[in-house]
Amino acid sequence: MSTKKKVYFLIGAIILLALTILMSYYYSIDQYGQPMPADLTTSPENDEENSTTDSGSVEIDSTDSGENGDTPGIDEEEITSDREDFQDxxxxxxxxxxxxxxxxxxxNEENFYYQFWLSHEFYHHLTDSPMEExxxxxxxxxxxxxxxxxxxxxxxxxDWNYSEDRFQSFIEGEEMSEEDDAPNDFLVxxxxxxDDDLFLRHLESKYxxxxxxxxIQSELQEQSPPEDGEDEEMHEYRLFQQFAEKVMDEMN
Known part of the structure; x- marks a missing residue:
């Protein structure tokens, strides 16, 4: 594996760990111990609730921006300009x-490849990233x-197996919104x-x-209990690093 790819992998691993820790925090502050409401994306166009897709997939909620849908302090011309940039x-x-x-x-690999490539091209066109095609x-x-x-x-x-139903339930039961990420909201x-299938593949590529x-985290914790002086966060980080090393070894 090249040095550049290792850097990309480590950055992705750190982001994933941060998201996992954030999820744990949301669980800890929920007094009833229930999953937080899903809010995958916020519609950039209006404050009406979006329905689920025909296939029964994930519900995308919109955020009420206030009376008559107006957001104080937001320049409507700027919003319109942003939407046009996103659409382009x-x-x-x-x-x-x-x-x-x-x-x-x-x-499969090919469908995930197209999803990651789509995201690259979308953000490249918005930001003119230094990465070559x-x-x-x-x-x-x-x-x-x-x-x-x-x-x-x-x-x-x-002994894990993938289930679209469990995945969609997971998405709906967790706080997955990326705050202040209007381009991502527009893309999703x-x-x-x-397309329902492309939408599900996109969610899989992200989550x-x-x-x-x-x-698999609970099984990992059973196999490797906390070490002396290791708090919950340190324990989770160690387990994640061990799993990430297995992934890197498999890819080498």
């Missing part, structure tokens, strides 16, 4: 990747392969409107690692 970037990414003409019905495609392929290695190790070593909502970790 997304159309560019759709055309560049050709993802809308693919068959996204199964969670081949680097963006190479990284998308790497992320797709890494995600499947997570799945493979979980299945092989922890548009994919949901385009499948977190779902796997959530489901």
């Amino acid at each position: 970037a997304l159309e560019y990414a759709y055309n560049k990747t050709g993802i809308l003409s693919t068959n996204g019905s199964t969670p 081949e680097e963006r495609k190479e990284d998308a392929r790497f992320q797709a392969q890494e995600l499947l290695v997570w799945k493979k190790i979980a299945e092989r070593e922890y 909502n548009d994919i949901q409107n385009e 499948l690692k977190l779902f796997i970790w959530h489901e």
Whole structure:
């Protein structure tokens, strides 16, 4: 594995661990011990509730922005300009990747590759990132392969199996919104409107690692109890690092 890929992997691992710790915090402050309400995305266009997709997939909630849908202190012209930028970037990414003409019905490497590539092209068009096109495609392929290695190790070593129903329940039962990430909200909502299968694959590309970790974490804790002087957070970090090392070894 090249040094660049190792850096990408470590950055992804750190982000995933941070999300896991944040989830644990939400659980700790919920006095009834129940999962927090799902709020995957906030619609950038209005404050009406979005319905679930026809396949019964994840519900995307919108946030009420106040009386008559007005948000104090927000420049409506600026919002409109942002939406136009997002739409331009997304159309560019759709055309560049050709993802809308693919068959996204199964969670395989090729479909995950297109999802990661789509995100790369979308944000590249918005921010003019320094990554060259081949680097963006190479990284998308790497992320797709890494995600499947997570799945493979979980299945092989922890008797874990993937279920779309459990995954969707997990998404609905956790706080998954990325605050102040309007481009992401726009991207997710548009994919949901385009195709149910592509929408599910997109959610998997973003949250499948977190779902796997959530489901195998208790077994990992049983196999490797806390060491002397190790608090809960340190214990979780050590377990995560051990699993991440297995993934890296598998990919080498």
